[in-house]
Amino acid sequence: GYTAVVQILLEQGQVDANRTDDVSGLTPLHIACDLGHYSIIRYLVEEARVDANRITTASKTPFLIACEIGHVAIVRFLVEQAQVDANMSDDNGETPLHRACECGHTAVVQILVESNRVNVEKIAKSSGMTPLHTACRYGSTGAVKCLL
Numbered sequence: 001g002y003t004a005v006v007q008i009l010l011e012q013g014q015v016d017a018n019r020t021d022d023v024s025g026l027t028p029l030h031i032a033c034d035l036g037h038y039s040i041i042r043y044l045v046e047e048a049r050v051d052a053n054r055i056t057t058a059s060k061t062p063f064l065i066a067c068e069i070g071h072v073a074i075v076r077f078l079v080e081q082a083q084v085d086a087n088m089s090d091d092n093g094e095t096p097l098h099r100a101c102e103c104g105h106t107a108v109v110q111i112l113v114e115s116n117r118v119n120v121e122k123i124a125k126s127s128g129m130t131p132l133h134t135a136c137r138y139g140s141t142g143a144v145k146c147l148l
Helices: 002-011 028-035 038-046 062-069 072-081 096-103 106-115 131-137 141-147
Strands: none
Touching: 002 038, 028 038, 028 062, 038 072, 062 072, 062 096, 072 106, 096 106, 096 131, 096 141, 106 141, 131 141
16 A cells, blocks of 8 residues: 555655645644554554654644644544653644634543643634634634533
């Protein structure tokens, strides 16, 4: 599968696992998190030792992308294994928890809260809202229950 191709390219020195796109700042890990390629993410983190906290030009980490899309297994892996900074915020000051609340990903919110690695009271600079405010605003009742 795709993981074997990634492995071959990296082992042969064909690709730099931490290389960023010049315009967007996306790395292979950002793209794998966006597309939900769990096995590639595991390989990049465990074998290629990529920087899991690298940000895009919009200050999005791979972890934030996985949280806003709702890839539960990926979020769990990254929070447990990849030494991610779970409180890094994007250009709007929103954390992965804000994004998961906004997008209604209750399972992701639960993983983040249970990890005890997120600041549930962090205020987003652009909106002035905490994750709880965000969940209420977007009608994410499951997220609200997790946060209370």
